[in-house]
Amino acid sequence: xxxxxxxxxxxxxxxxxxxxxxxxxxxxxxxxxxxxxxxxxxxxxxxxxxxxxxxxxxxxxxxxxxxxxxxxxxxxxxxxxxxxxxxxxxxxxxxxxxxxxxxxxxxxxxxxxxxxxxxxxxxxxxxxxxxx
Numbered sequence: 001x002x003x004x005x006x007x008x009x010x011x012x013x014x015x016x017x018x019x020x021x022x023x024x025x026x027x028x029x030x031x032x033x034x035x036x037x038x039x040x041x042x043x044x045x046x047x048x049x050x051x052x053x054x055x056x057x058x059x060x061x062x063x064x065x066x067x068x069x070x071x072x073x074x075x076x077x078x079x080x081x082x083x084x085x086x087x088x089x090x091x092x093x094x095x096x097x098x099x100x101x102x103x104x105x106x107x108x109x110x111x112x113x114x115x116x117x118x119x120x121x122x123x124x125x126x127x128x129x130x131x132x
Contacts (some may be wrong), residue, residue, distance in 0.1 A: 053088060
């Protein structure tokens, strides 16, 4: 039981701060939708206007615009307006915090899993020694 509470407490304390947490929530929330991930993938190829971004989807332009606003609020894309034409471009540096968080979390869980593997190997060796 104490190991479980340590893990949860460690993960809660591992978060750098509430502003950072809000930014991560916004980024992961934006990326939680398949349409928005597809838009990000398209923008990774280069800037595009809203109509081009909307073309592959079976939804209205206002619906695509809502997805773009979510990505924009998360800092994942920026819009440039030229008259009535809105061009969107990817803002990849917004993913830096998410990448760092994923890296820290991966390192933590790999360490925990390595410790579990060592424990299981030791337990198995001890049990093998008793059988002989």
